[in-house]
Amino acid sequence: MKNVSFSILGDSFSTYKGWIPEGYATWYGDGDTNINGVEETWWHQLMREFEMTLLCNCSYSGSTVCTTGYEGMEDSQAFVIRMKDYFGEKSAPKRKPDVILVEGGINDTYASPAGELLYQGWTEEDLKKALPAYCYMLDYLKRHQKDARIICMISDIVSSKLRTGYVEACRHYHTEYLLFPPKESDPKLLKDGHPNTEGHRAIYQAVRKMFL
Secondary structure, three states: OOOOEEEEEEOHHHOOOOOOOOOOOOOOOOOOOOOOOHHHOHHHHHHHHHOOEEEEEEEOOOOOOOOEOHHHOEOOOOHHHHHHHHHOOOOOOOOOOOEEEEEOOHHHHHHOOOOOOOOOOOOOOHHHOHHHHHHHHHHHHHHHOOOOEEEEEEEOOOOHHHHHHHHHHHHHOOOEEEEEOOOOOOOOOEEOOEEOHHHHHHHHHHHHHHHO
């Protein structure tokens, strides 16, 4: 699978300074980070191998899928909010991606209440919880990006309840998904809780299988 366009909706694992929208918080590429350059990120390796065109890397460090962030504060950059700027009704007419890679849900493990899966009738209160928000996100993307191949990347760091729920939500919405390393307990692939060079290589190897 080559010569396709793609966009990313992600958290810190997918950031890199200069490659995300202006004003977005980044983990990588801003001073002393875990890797030596953008070429080592999982998505840049994927882009090179398959000669893909990156339309937008809409990744924000520390963001949750739901609207409850760390310390119970509202996350104004939650996936369910941010996605509308680039993949929905707020988007100006422009080229739509062939593939959308959704890499998120990690911060929800630490910051947000889990809630329960909910497939319709979402309220603002529902969207403060990880599982109903994840369902809302998939429903929204499927409706607004009907021609895109949507692939959800579910980290091994995510709690077992959320991981099981995310997979079930993907199945409900007939959305492709993959589980990717590293685990939180793998120091060889992590530095300060984020993938290092080897960690990004491991993520890339997991994602590339979806394109073979």
